[in-house]
């Protein structure tokens with residue numbers, strides 16, 4: 001990586017994982033600045049990553065973004081422009097500060113124009129309810145942070161104005177995104193919690209049931225819930241604060257049962273809020289419900305797995321690594337899993353999985369990943 005010095009070209013490459021919320025973000029108090037109505041808390045899913053290179057080039061020119069070899073039409077996605085504008089504003093601010101300390105006459109520094117070229121590859125489907133935007137915008141923010149030597153709160157803001165949940169992908173460990181109170185968003189930040197070191201044997205098993213684009217995007221869904229759901233109001237005022245605290249306690253004391261209870265309750269409440277919105281929003285499908293039944297049955301006699309679903313039907317099941325094989329065997333009774341994915345996981349767990357005949361539900365991809373590692377150098 002090279003850093004900017006005056007008007008030189010600069011480049012940085014980073015790899016950033018997506019994250020899954022254990023207590024969900026749903027609803028904005030400011031749509032432009034992407035300020036949430038409630039706090040949320042998450043862990044990164046370390047094997048699902050975006051690897052992004054940004055070149056910052058001096059001179060007037062068009063920004064470009066390419067994801068998995070395809071150019072993105074920037075006029076139809078304003079969020080990239082917002083992020084680049086904010087990055088250049090921060091760059092100008094810093095240059096002005098440097099110049100005013102060097103130039104006692106207080107003369108303005110000459111304006112310098114830049115444009116950005118972003119190239120990103122992801123190892124999982126984009127816009128399929130797998131939080132690709134979180135990994136993608138966090139990677140953009142982190143790469144710009146390296147180039148412009150931004151502080152963590154500036155980089156966090158950049159990620160957030162790209163996609164709210166992206167600000168939670170910037171760190172390892174348990175990450176708490178505080179909603180803040182200020183209108184300018186200055187106290188709206190994601191931070192690594194004080195909960196001890198990362199809980200390293202927490203794994204997540206992702207089951208992809210549908211990798212198509214969802215009918216109701218998160219932004220539209222959030223707007224609908226904010227305008228029409230009474231349950232959302234109750235959730236924000238009376239439910240979320242205590243759940244954030246319970247997750248922190250459970251994570252710090254490695255209490256899987258408490259962690260799992262809160263994760264599942266919060267996922268269920270988020271989907272209940274969607275149903276409570278007008279018109280109602282349905283993200284879960286039959287396969288999602290099959291998976292919920294499997295987890296409930298697996299947990300009879302002791303909670304060893306926790307499901308959570310974002311704005312789509314794909315499941316994320318959190319387990320401790322020692323219970324992953326048993327859980328997968330339970331899944332295989334009713335859900336068909338691609339054999340190549342099972343082989344990969346079987347190798348890692350040193351386990352042979354027998355596939356029973358004719359399960360009724362199909363999953364198109366199964367991925368297992370450690371959690372909470374955050375962006376890697």
Ligand SMILES: Nc1ncnc2c1ncn2[C@@H]1O[C@H](COP(=O)(O)OP(=O)(O)OP(=O)(O)O)[C@@H](O)[C@H]1O
Nearest residue numbers: 050120126127128129130131132133134136310311
């Ligand atoms: N690697 C990436 N780099 C930059 N932008 C990305 C990247 N991956 C995804 N995006 C942006 O995020 C958008 C997808 O966001 P969207 O919220 O629709 O889906 P998702 O993040 O996969 O699902 P969800 O937010 O519901 O979990 C893409 O259209 C693209 O604009």
Ligand SMILES: C[C@@](O)(CCOP(=O)(O)OP(=O)(O)O)CC(=O)O
Nearest residue numbers: 021024025163164165218219310311
């Ligand atoms: C259900 C969620 O996944 C919603 C994520 O929403 P986004 O962060 O994708 O929304 P925007 O801020 O509009 O970009 C819950 C969560 O990740 O907390």
